[in-house]
Amino acid sequence: MTPILSVRGVERRFATSTGSMLALQATDLDVAENDFITILGPSGCGKSTLLRIVAGLDTQTAGQVLLEGKPVRGPGADRGMVFQSYTLFPWLSVIDNVCFGLRERGWPRTRQLEVAQDFIVKVGLKGFESHYPKQLSGGMQQRTALARALANDPRMLLMDEPFGALDHQTRELMQELLLGIWEEQRKTVLFVTHDIDEAVFMGSRVVVMSARPGRIKLDRVVPLAHPRHYSVKTTPAFTELKAELTEAVRSEVLRSDARA
Secondary structure, three states: OOOOEEEEEEEEEEEEOOEEEEEEEEEEEEEOOOOEEEEEOOOOOOHHHHHHHHHOOOOOOEEEEEEOOEEOOOOOOOEEEEOOOOOOOOOOOHHHHHHHHHHHOOOOHHHHHHHHHHHHHHOOOOOOOOOOHHHOOHHHHHHHHHHHHHHOOOOEEEEEOOOOOOOHHHHHHHHHHHHHHHHHHOOEEEEEOOOHHHHHHHOOEEEEEOOOOEOEEEEEEOOOOOOOOHHHHHOHHHHHHHHHHHHHHHHHHHHHHHHO
16 A cells, blocks of 8 residues: 655755754654654654654655655645644634634635534534634644644644643643544544553554664554553553563663763
């Protein structure tokens, strides 16, 4: 089966005051339709760099990224991005934030509102359509950002530590919310996280990256059926995979510290 996303030999170097720094080694990754791939690795290993290259927000110094067989040369509506920081437009209400991409694409206002309202309901924000970001909690702002990304009907959803700034309880609720939407919508997802429990619970595959310069060290299928309930975290299959991933990430953190 032809992958929806193909990353081939992608490398990223950055210029520094002492010369060129290799942040991401030549990296290969195939992503199938409807995959939910979570990406783990130590800080500074290139997880977010890889995600930004796929999003078209950064440019590789070598290699190629193909989305449905076409080279990625910049941002596009076929990829929806959700960041860790709250990126809503503060001057727009919830409904208008969710409508934003549809408005930019020239959709009629009535159709914008219809689609936006559907996703506002899906993320549990019915009744908050007229609220502004400053009136929302962090979790509610991320729900709005998720609804905005999904309203554009992207081929891929790219998420960079989207729940990292949330408290533990809200984070777990957002994990269940997103997983439920994925199980219904079957979007293809690349999801960067530092949280191993989150990576296993959310992912259909988990990719572990090495310490900088990053490369894919490990690629594991998650042997847990859908739909998933939080109680799956107590099962032997979850525990065994978590232990393997913990050791893989820990060894890379220790290797990075030893070189520092």
